Amino acid sequence: MKKTFCISVYFLVYLLLCSVLLSQARDTTRPYTEAANQIISTGLASGKAFQFLSELTAIGPRLSGSPQAAQAVEWARKKMEELGFDRVRPEPVMVPHWVRGPIEEASIINSPSIGNKRLKVCALGGTIATPEDGITAEVVEVKTFEELQARKEEAKGKIIFFNRPLDRAKVNVFEAYGGAANQRGQGAIEAAKVGGVAAVVRSMTTRLDDVPHTGAMRYDDRIPKIPAAAISTVGANFLSELLAKEKIVKVRLKLTCQTLPDVESANVLGELRGRERPEEVVIVGAHLDSWDKGQGAHDDGAGCAQVIEVLRLLKELQLRPKRTIRAVLFMNEENGLRGARAYAEKDRPGERHVFALESDAGGFTPQGFGFSADSATFQRIAGWAYLFSSIEADRFQKGGGGADIGELG
Amino acid sequence: MKKTFCISVYFLVYLLLCSVLLSQARDTTRPYTEAANQIISTGLASGKAFQFLSELTAIGPRLSGSPQAAQAVEWARKKMEELGFDRVRPEPVMVPHWVRGPIEEASIINSPSIGNKRLKVCALGGTIATPEDGITAEVVEVKTFEELQARKEEAKGKIIFFNRPLDRAKVNVFEAYGGAANQRGQGAIEAAKVGGVAAVVRSMTTRLDDVPHTGAMRYDDRIPKIPAAAISTVGANFLSELLAKEKIVKVRLKLTCQTLPDVESANVLGELRGRERPEEVVIVGAHLDSWDKGQGAHDDGAGCAQVIEVLRLLKELQLRPKRTIRAVLFMNEENGLRGARAYAEKDRPGERHVFALESDAGGFTPQGFGFSADSATFQRIAGWAYLFSSIEADRFQKGGGGADIGELG
Numbered sequence: 001m002k003k004t005f006c007i008s009v010y011f012l013v014y015l016l017l018c019s020v021l022l023s024q025a026r027d028t029t030r031p032y033t034e035a036a037n038q039i040i041s042t043g044l045a046s047g048k049a050f051q052f053l054s055e056l057t058a059i060g061p062r063l064s065g066s067p068q069a070a071q072a073v074e075w076a077r078k079k080m081e082e083l084g085f086d087r088v089r090p091e092p093v094m095v096p097h098w099v100r101g102p103i104e105e106a107s108i109i110n111s112p113s114i115g116n117k118r119l120k121v122c123a124l125g126g127t128i129a130t131p132e133d134g135i136t137a138e139v140v141e142v143k144t145f146e147e148l149q150a151r152k153e154e155a156k157g158k159i160i161f162f163n164r165p166l167d168r169a170k171v172n173v174f175e176a177y178g179g180a181a182n183q184r185g186q187g188a189i190e191a192a193k194v195g196g197v198a199a200v201v202r203s204m205t206t207r208l209d210d211v212p213h214t215g216a217m218r219y220d221d222r223i224p225k226i227p228a229a230a231i232s233t234v235g236a237n238f239l240s241e242l243l244a245k246e247k248i249v250k251v252r253l254k255l256t257c258q259t260l261p262d263v264e265s266a267n268v269l270g271e272l273r274g275r276e277r278p279e280e281v282v283i284v285g286a287h288l289d290s291w292d293k294g295q296g297a298h299d300d301g302a303g304c305a306q307v308i309e310v311l312r313l314l315k316e317l318q319l320r321p322k323r324t325i326r327a328v329l330f331m332n333e334e335n336g337l338r339g340a341r342a343y344a345e346k347d348r349p350g351e352r353h354v355f356a357l358e359s360d361a362g363g364f365t366p367q368g369f370g371f372s373a374d375s376a377t378f379q380r381i382a383g384w385a386y387l388f389s390s391i392e393a394d395r396f397q398k399g400g401g402g403a404d405i406g407e408l409g
Numbered sequence: 410m411k412k413t414f415c416i417s418v419y420f421l422v423y424l425l426l427c428s429v430l431l432s433q434a435r436d437t438t439r440p441y442t443e444a445a446n447q448i449i450s451t452g453l454a455s456g457k458a459f460q461f462l463s464e465l466t467a468i469g470p471r472l473s474g475s476p477q478a479a480q481a482v483e484w485a486r487k488k489m490e491e492l493g494f495d496r497v498r499p500e501p502v503m504v505p506h507w508v509r510g511p512i513e514e515a516s517i518i519n520s521p522s523i524g525n526k527r528l529k530v531c532a533l534g535g536t537i538a539t540p541e542d543g544i545t546a547e548v549v550e551v552k553t554f555e556e557l558q559a560r561k562e563e564a565k566g567k568i569i570f571f572n573r574p575l576d577r578a579k580v581n582v583f584e585a586y587g588g589a590a591n592q593r594g595q596g597a598i599e600a601a602k603v604g605g606v607a608a609v610v611r612s613m614t615t616r617l618d619d620v621p622h623t624g625a626m627r628y629d630d631r632i633p634k635i636p637a638a639a640i641s642t643v644g645a646n647f648l649s650e651l652l653a654k655e656k657i658v659k660v661r662l663k664l665t666c667q668t669l670p671d672v673e674s675a676n677v678l679g680e681l682r683g684r685e686r687p688e689e690v691v692i693v694g695a696h697l698d699s700w701d702k703g704q705g706a707h708d709d710g711a712g713c714a715q716v717i718e719v720l721r722l723l724k725e726l727q728l729r730p731k732r733t734i735r736a737v738l739f740m741n742e743e744n745g746l747r748g749a750r751a752y753a754e755k756d757r758p759g760e761r762h763v764f765a766l767e768s769d770a771g772g773f774t775p776q777g778f779g780f781s782a783d784s785a786t787f788q789r790i791a792g793w794a795y796l797f798s799s800i801e802a803d804r805f806q807k808g809g810g811g812a813d814i815g816e817l818g
């Protein structure tokens with residue numbers, strides 16, 4: 001999950017309608033109202049999104065390269081075919097195949113006050129393993145990369161502990177996330193730059209619990225690669241308090257994950273062919289892959305269910321769009337964006353993308369949409385908000401986009 | 410849960426501020442902004458509502474008259490005292506003491522196609538028990554009271570099965586609930602009027618599952634009392650399909666619940682005394698009691714947590730209101746409204762209630778408020794919506810209220 005915006009299936013359909021249907025009268029002051037209401041009541045009364053979500057999540061975690069990710073591709077293809085979408089096809093793409101090992105452990109070692117103590121950690125996606133015996137080193141806690149730079153002499157040979165929490169006072173949790181996530185993505189690089197031997201990063205959550213959260217990290221080929229793990233927020237607070245008290249704290253970190261050769265996987269596409277301008281394509285997208293520690297129901301199973309439901313509902317209601325509406329279930333959003341890149345790079349002669357919508361903020365109560373568009377276009381789109389007011393999803397804001405559709409830009 | 414509106418703790422505080430503080434400058438175009446933002450960021454960063462909810466729900470189900478309801482009263486009183494609210498006190502009230510028995514069963518008996526089959530049912534709150542051997546009778550399915558009247562000859566001596574589902578196409582689920590709930594509340598009376606021997610009511614949920622939902626039912630002293638149970642939505646569909654196929658279906662219903670003598674319980678009050686007009690009282694209310702089949706986290710634990718948090722946050726921020734803000738945790742909303750009535754009927758010399766706010770719609774993402782007020786007052790209140798826009802809770806609508814504060818009118 002990266003930059004995202006809130007959406008739900010019937011709203012999504014709405015918007016598509018707004019942008020692609022010509023069948024409604026243009027001379028009324030509130031066009032599309034009837035179709036929109038039809039979509040809302042049908043979606044509410046007999047929507048299938050939750051059924052789709054239940055089937056997809058029953059497959060389990062769908063990390064790129066895993067057998068479950070392959071099953072998800074197959075499930076999506078079959079589902080779209082069963083529902084009678086046009087031109088259903090997987091578009092192959094090579095994806096990374098990182099595998100979490102059976103061991104991911106960290107312990108405080110030989111503390112004068114508490115002796116040894118286990119901390120809950122998990123490997124960050126893409127990290128290398130530690131040596132077999134683990135890495136044992138003193139811990140240096142920092143809140144920012146600037147602080148790390150300022151203390152670089154001290155950091156040499158140490159485990160660098162990035163402990164800047166998400167700012168809970170932010171109304172928008174994505175903003176809070178955005179204010180902390182560079183520690184996870186970039187922490188191993190910054191730690192290695194100053195001679196650190198491993199990175200341990202506070203989990204990206206506003207919650208105080210003992211569950212470490214995985215997520216993407218990256219390396220820079222010019223900088224030595226060192227292992228990186230997430231620590232639970234409870235563990236992070238404990239470690240921080242112990243450091244304040246004892247100054248010198250040693251931790252042993254052990255990770256057994258590995259990166260295997262790339263695997264062939266696929267984006268899954270299906271569409272409703274446009275009746276007037278089929279060459280103009282509107283994308284509705286979400287990502288099929290998930291992290292490996294859960295079922296990915298919110299991130300991004302909900303989005304996938306919504307995308308399929310958009311096309312299904314339009315078909316059920318026999319609302320044939322003017323332009324082609326294409327469902328794209330992307331592969332590998334979480335740790336590589338290979339699917340999004342492959343989709344964007346593929347030559348598609350005779351086609352023109354006119355609009356792309358992504359759902360990757362979880363399956364919550366929808367409140368509106370964020371749009372990346374010039375002011376004139378945004379003003380035009382904002383004029384359609386009345387269609388969403390009965391379901392209170394009419395907050396249309398400038399600024400939006402998502403990781404997958406971002407590659408189209 | 411009856412008529413309610415969506416609310417959350419910091420919004421609640423907001424509103425109170427809007428209506429009661431004089432400390433902010435009146436000459437700016439957007440007064441109260443600073444205090445509102447302070448409340449928002451403090452509530453988000455260090456709010457205690459979830460902690461309160463966790464403590465309250467740990468007590469368990471809190472049906473009026475139960476030991477757990479008494480514990481909840483004690484918990485609330487202690488909590489308000491610990492937090493230093495003014496004039497903390499329980500106000501005694503006698504409440505009904507209905508107890509669900511150990512047995513609540515229904516079975517289809519001697520069906521030609523399926524033989525006997527158990528159906529998931531539960532007693533409705535307040536129902537009498539069946540005779541010890543249960544009631545065995547044919548089933549008549551109806552969707553409305555009018556249909557029941559039209560078929561009253563047929564209904565005599567039968568179990569009346571009320572099977573009108575909630576309308577899933579309604580955007581507002583409270584409206585869908587309102588369209589079906591008379592079957593539960595009034596079903597036993599209407600069934601008895603036509604000589605029915607028991608009432609079985611489709612559970613009040615849009616969900617299709619095998620969990621029967623309890624809720625309030627009532628009797629009319631002029632009409633014979635017959636037992637009433639809720640059946641799961643899956644069970645209701647099954648029974649309905651069997652009736653369509655076999656026409657004559659017999660069911661045995663067995664309930665062992667009983668109504669014990671009334672018990673003394675209490676509303677729990679605490680306040681922040683107004684600094685300028687202490688005699689003018691603003692109520693923030695929710696109900697302490699819950700049904701007995703769950704922990705009552707949403708209905709209405711969340712409301713109780715919010716009410717306490719409103720006063721706690723104001724105290725923490727040293728925002729002393731102009732008028733008195735009174736937290737009222739009502740007892741017995743679910744099956745009697747005795748607490749609300751006792752509060753409303755009590756003589757309170759020298760006091761005047763100027764505003765009452767109730768939270769009883771669950772702990773969801775807040776979107777706004779509903780107001781029962783004349784147009785001029787509503788317009789004035791609507792002018793404060795800007796204070797809620799940063800948290801997207803600025804939907805101010807005419808029409809609101811709640812079961813407990815409704816007794817004040």
